[in-house]
Amino acid sequence: MEATKANAAYSAGAEDLGLLRKKLEKEQRALRIHAFLKNKASVVGLVLVLLMIVIALAAPLLTGLSGTDPYTNAVTQRLQAPSAEHWFGTDDLGRDVFARVIYGTRISLFVGFSVSVLAGAAGLLIGLYSCYNKVLDAVLMRICDGLKAVPSTLLAICLMAVLGPSIRNVILSLAVVSTPSMARMVRSAALSAREQTYVEAMTCLGATPSHILWRHIMPNTLSPVIVQMTFVFASAIITEAALSFLGAGVPVPEPSWGSILSQGRTYIYTAWWLILYPGLFTAVSVMGFNLFGDGVRDLLDPLSH
């Protein structure tokens, strides 16, 4: 921004070139978007992701349309098949499955988003500082190794057992589970950036180590972090569903996809709709985020073309 002003102040002749530059940037952006759109899989992913976000945001609106809500029990209407009144049928307590699945989208996306942001931030911090100090590196990386040695779902269950079931704790434990791989990735990207001559050149200019770390190494690790965050998003959704299915996740009566599935398990032979819809939503959203992540990776990583 400041540069643009300096540019204008220094010569009038450069102004049209500034315009040219903007035009070029626009062109490049268009090219990238075109490349993204050309990849059918990532477009499908993008559409699914957007669809899920819209569903989550418009949940009250959608349930208003169907005239139902996710919490009201109606014992007289239990285990009804999908109909004009209950689009996805009702469960064993007579609650509307459509409303529950729609509200479940909110929980899943909230959990996925929080976990990916938390794990991204923690991974960035741990990864960067471990490339900065050898002792810290050894300590942090051994902790990460230890966390990675335990299967992630199992670790998440353990953490939930210790912390007690609540949405906040689900987010916390999933963030703990996803951070080690994020930290490892940041560390490797940071290590390779650290060996670049421009880092040495910055040292030659008298920059402090933390200045170099945050202003010069960090930006070079961001794109893998963003890509990894989309995958953490997807895996957080599915692990949250698994935890809730096992009763170690989002506490009832909150409508999590996993707990809807879990309750429906008993009636699997008589009420298929209890299994199909939450299962479908889980599968579709996870697939959407994974396809989207692949697309973002291709976009950000020039080597993968």
Place this chain on the structure above:
Amino acid sequence: MAEQKETLRVDSLSTSFHTERGLLKAVDGVSFTVGKGEILGLVGESGCGKSVTSQSILRLYDEKYTAHYEGHIYLDGVDLLALSPAEMRKIRGSRISMIFQDALSSLNPVFTVGSQICEPLMIHQGLNRKQAMEKAVELLRLVNIPAPERRVLQYPHELSGGMRQRVMIAIALACKPELLIADEPTTALDVTVQAQIMDLIRELNQKLGMSVMLITHDLGVVAETCDRVAVMYLGQIVEQADKYAIFDDPRHPYTWGLIHSIPQLDGDRTKPLYSVEGMVPLLSQVPQGCCRFAERCPKATAHCREAMPELQEVTPGHWVRCWMGTGEE
């Protein structure tokens, strides 16, 4: 020349590295001075310790795990090796600057060149971004980059090789350093651009009165640019003299070999070009207790293999590390 005020005095500097094979000395007792406004050339084959010497001056190696320094490096009478890391950081980039061989990898690909020229100004002179950006434009003009107000907005990959090296020089000059260390600044460039960059360095040296330490293996560049030359072999200085003395009257067989392995325009084209036999030995296999060059030296005698010669002054200002240096040729 010797009367000139010194900017830098390096006094028996040794740099050793901790490796799997133990402590290896890459630079072994190197002493030299760079006078005010002088251009000193540091030449030698790959692996002879030129770059290690220059990076030791800025203390760029990690002293905790990697390297160990001995000796003294005086910048205007202050011993750099005795400074704390924070004090050292104040020197880097403001009083001593360095430019590297490969300008593309020396520039961070994610920032515009303008913002990278701003960095030293913001670090050392406490300018804000806007002031620094205006200064950056001036600096780019100083290093003869056309349309500097446009270039500051561009990214390193958008510039040509010569342009990038100019940007590096602009960054190095930002705080008007007393000493510029140029580590093979033109190796990655083609010959025409190389000449332009060398001209620029010489011009700035004269205009700003800045001392330059030029590290290179290109004797042609040395002949054109430097005032004085130090020749290094295996971590030691083997010959140090005025540029003319080095080229007209090389006393060390290694210097002689280097000079004679350059093709001459009027040379005899039927004879193969001279080359210094053998290879630079690995650091762990440096010959001890004898002249380090003895194995490759065409004139080596038994005495050369038994004792290490010291640097001795053969004519005023001309120092040679050879048993035969004092005699004819």
